[in-house]
Amino acid sequence: MGGANSKCGEASEEVGVVLQQPLALGYLVSTAPTGRMPRWFWSSCPHLEGVCPAFLKNALHLHSPNVQQSSDDLFQQSVVTSHPLxxxxxxDVLRYVLEGYNALSWLALDSNTKDRLSCLPVHMQVLVQLYHTAAALL
Structure with a gap:
């Protein structure tokens, strides 16, 4: 009985590992700086902090409780798509998301240089500001 339980445990671990794999990988390359990021952001590659152009690795993951694990019907559509998503x-989906991020980064401009404050989309810039504010209060 112990062997059967261990195989079942291994199978559930493999499923968890497979579910964490990205569907697509890409890089956001920008001549705009990243801005002031938390220390831990650069911990795996401190030599890239402040380097221009900025290369930020992005991954596309799909997390939907409505999708059955064995069902590939959602990914095999024969209908012409009307939207990149x-x-x-x-x-194509990741490209659309990264292009949107680039467009959203232009919402926060430096009034002196007329360039972006950061290559990050404005909502991520606000989250980084909130992070630094909370860190300063602690």
Missing amino acids: DSQYTT
Whole structure:
């Protein structure tokens, strides 16, 4: 009985590992700086802090409780897609998201240089500001 339980445990671990794999990988390359980021952000590559152009690795993950694990019907559509997020190619979806991030980064400009404050989208810039504010209060 112990062997059967260990195989079941291994199978559930493998499923967890597979579910964590990204559907697409890409890089956001920008001549705008990242801005002031938390120390831990650069912990794996401190030599890239402040380097221009900025290379930020991005991964596309799908987390939906409505999708059955064995069902590939959602990814094999024969209908012409009307929106990039409906594409059957995950690279197209990631490209659309990264282009949106680039567009959103232009919402926060430096009044002197007329350039972006950060290559990050404005909502991520606000989260970083909140992080630094909370860190200063502690």
